[in-house]
Amino acid sequence: MSSEMPLFDADAPQVSLSLMARGLDLDATLTSGQTFSWKRTPEGRWRGWIDHRPCLVWSDGDALRAVGPGLTRDAVSWYFALDLPVREIFATFPADPWLEKAQAFAPGLRILRQDPWETLCNFICSSLKQIVQIEQINHELRRVFGDEIGEGLHSFPDASRLALATEAKLRECKLGFRARHLFVAARQVASSEVSLERIATLPTAEAREHLIRIRGVGEKVANCILLFAYGRPEVFPIDVWVDRVLRRLYFNSSQRVKHERLRAFADSHFGPYRGYAQQFLFHWIRKDPKALPPEKVAPHRVRK
């Protein structure tokens, strides 16, 4: 992994692509808490990055349009996982009224295959942060440490770049206590103590073990990386939102349920593509105000 070779060729010619992407809902997909670098333009299109190249994407009927220097059809298709047989995947879902509601809320929601390093950084920064703030951190890291490419566009800094930073300078990017985690993680990846390329070749359980060796990466963050970057659809991340929806709708409980019970249930109930089920549920309860009824307050509680 070279630190000097730019990943992006600024002189690459502008490419305009049109790909068949029936049913894809860009708005839902790009605002569903899996990616943090896309920005909506005033016209409702999306500016972001695919394969380290800046681009503009939008939907045009059943087509996905993408414009940017050096873009390739394969890179765009891979990023949006257009090769996946979504109908067959959804056919494996269990008969489940809650999941049906969640899927009906945003049927065009899809799971991306993003760059592992950037996804790793995003989710190290996600601990106890809201999605809007993770987006802010992503853009700060780009602005402070990335290469400027054109008008206000900054590439995401690679691991060797962040490894040369200081914890204090990282802290200026609103990272808080996550600054130490990201700094150590950058050095672990830059030194190849952990190889993100090799993880791609490992079985999921083994890949997860490798990811968890990285500072700031526990089970949940590792699962997000496996699902959103390494394309492992059987991985079911459980964060505070998914914990809540499982607990409330499947365990009918307003009280705490042990994580291991939720884990066992999710892994057995939602089928081999449970990662997609998880993303439908997550997006639904976050965006639909009437998805979850308000939590009942325990009666006769002593208040101070």
Add this chain to the structure above:
DNA sequence: ACCCAGGACTGAT
């Protein structure tokens, strides 16, 4: 002022 956010890590039982 209070509570929460796509948690992980540390040290005490």
Add this chain to the structure above:
DNA sequence: ATCAGTCATGGG
């Protein structure tokens, strides 16, 4: 193995 405390910061 389990469990509470702690870690910064901003939004509602």
